[in-house]
Amino acid sequence: MNKETISQIKARLQTITDTTDPYLQTIHDDSRKGVQTAIQQFERRLARQKEAEEAFNNRFKYEKYYWENGCQYIAGMDEVGRGPLAGPVVTCAVILNADFDLIGVTDSKQLTRHERENLYLRIVDEAVEVSIAVNDAPVIDQMNIYAATQDAMIRAVNHLHHRPDHLIVDAVPLAIDIPQTTLIKGDQKSISVAAASIVAKEYRDHLMRDYDYVYPGYGFAQNMGYGTKEHLAGLEKMGATPIHRRSFNPVPKYLN
Structure with missing residues (x-):
């Protein structure tokens, strides 16, 4: 019987997906360097x-705890856009079920744009429910960013x-008649909050890329409204747009 090629073994x-697979024993003593390297790569991948x-599983512990204690619907909540000089604050509530298994769901800031986009589509498709609420710059200026975030x-x-039946909220306590758990860096500790952070981030990023066409010259598609060098140069040259937050420095000095 001919030996498998190294390419065949790698494939x-x-x-x-299991270290107990009988096939591993059949190649364990293969002395070819390429085979041993492939085995090591396989072991690292499984690790x-x-x-x-x-x-x-650790990020699912809060949801599991409340499910086990009689809650049926648990909503994870997060926001995106509290710090930028322009654009809205976007908030999201996500309800997941117990068989949700998208292992890649974590804090949206730790993901690439491509990863977020793919996960966004799957979260929206697989979640029990997703809800988004937005407050634009005029509301932020009227209420202040913290109150506008809570309101949204x-x-x-x-x-x-x-x-x-229960809320898991990233950092912001809410004046609402639902029991809630507030977590600092909740998007790193709760799958529901992480899912909400991904949806909110993708939703807001799409808005800011659209605004980049409406208000070119500020770099909104890249900076998402944050005060980058390009953004500040746009303010200096063209002044503030309707989506700029008048209550955020240094925007007031660029008002016409």
């Missing part, structure tokens, strides 16, 4: 996968068809 290893699964979060909850 076979890509299909294996990374196991680590990712453990981290995912409460509206996101109230727009849900399924009334949550």
